[in-house]
Amino acid sequence: MAELCGDYAFPADPASHFPEMRNTLLLSAARCQSTSRPPVWVMRQAGRYLPEFRKLRESHDFFEICRTPELAAEITLQPIDRYPELDASIIFSDILVVPQALGMQVDMLPAHGPHFPRPLRQPEDGEKLLKETDELNVDAELRYVYAAITLTRQKLEGRVPLIGFCGSPWTLFAYMIEGGGSKTLQQAHTWINRYPELSHRLLERIADTCAQFLVGQIRAGAQMVQIFDSWAGELEAGKYRAFSLQYCYQISRTVRQLLEHHQISCPPISLFPKGGGPIALESIAQGSQADTHFDVIGLDWTIDAEHARRALEEGAKLNRAGWRGQIALQGNMNPNMLYAGQEAISRDVERMAADFRPSRPGWIANLGHGITPGVDPEDMKHFLQCVQAIRPA
């Protein structure tokens, strides 16, 4: 499938290869540097709530779009063209391209979402995957994403930065075992409880693949990268640290090491531990080291900014490695507020801005999870305009 993009070559130096940036609000806020106003983008901003997306989807399969750089770039730009208020773009792709690169078949079923016809069922399936991916050429498998990123950076003409991403090892592991979306993750829990050693080896392989993938995205032109740990909240505290956070640290460490080798400076790394609550945040700050930390933490709407800050501070106090870095926060309006009418949206953005005021500089406005398909694009515009009206801290 990768031949769809022909031969792809990384730009010699991503810092000087692309058009000059005209909006760097996101990159400044991610480094906790002061900005004239908080930057804003929205998870899943290129998606089914946009009629122009639905139209293109009528004639193209989901993963066909992901694998065709021209189409992926076109969809990535749809929300940027429609909403000049956006301060970032995110490459159109999916976290499940990594299981595909690891040799698993994933289909996107209409109205059902992702489906693995042959998920990992028995320990032998896990052993087989490990054996077959021992010498995986991650860049060859995923260069179609790199080609889409390089093309999108050119087409963006410096309007806004481009975000790259991957799933967290735990979230991807769970999909690979469940075979699709699941309410309980019963089978993924069964694997970590019954086969902890094999689960750790699989998580390590996934983390290593994700790290190489993020490095490829950064070399191709991604200016911030986000790790989506959509199922962080499904694990009890100790297991969150052992089976999820540890592998997110591994990604951060490996990305930093590999980029140093390529003499490319590391862009902000963001982690979105959805549903992890204060315990996940405290754990993240407690276990961070200079070479494993995250620059940005995404918050879902179930935790408010003040509790998040407190949890991160508590964790930092317990940090034995002496790590004292700053963390920017991203989030976190409930995506369902976009159905509440424009007056209610205005009020909730004001509330959110007041909550995050003590976190500025270092707040990136966003929803607390992805925008959902039923949202009226005009209400999305209203949300963005409300954020733009927030005055300097």
Ligand SMILES: Cc1c2[nH]c(c1CCC(=O)O)Cc1[nH]c(c(CCC(=O)O)c1C)Cc1[nH]c(c(CCC(=O)O)c1C)Cc1[nH]c(c(CCC(=O)O)c1C)C2
């Ligand atoms: C637009 C879209 C995407 N994925 C899916 C769709 C809808 C499918 C369609 O058009 O038919 C299926 C698609 N892909 C996935 C799902 C969730 C399935 C489930 O668990 O029930 C669906 C419906 C898996 C997935 N995929 C992703 C996550 C992490 C974020 C999250 O928690 O929502 C997850 C869990 C990431 C993702 N996925 C996508 C992006 C694009 C960039 C953006 O605009 O944000 C991103 C970042 C794009």
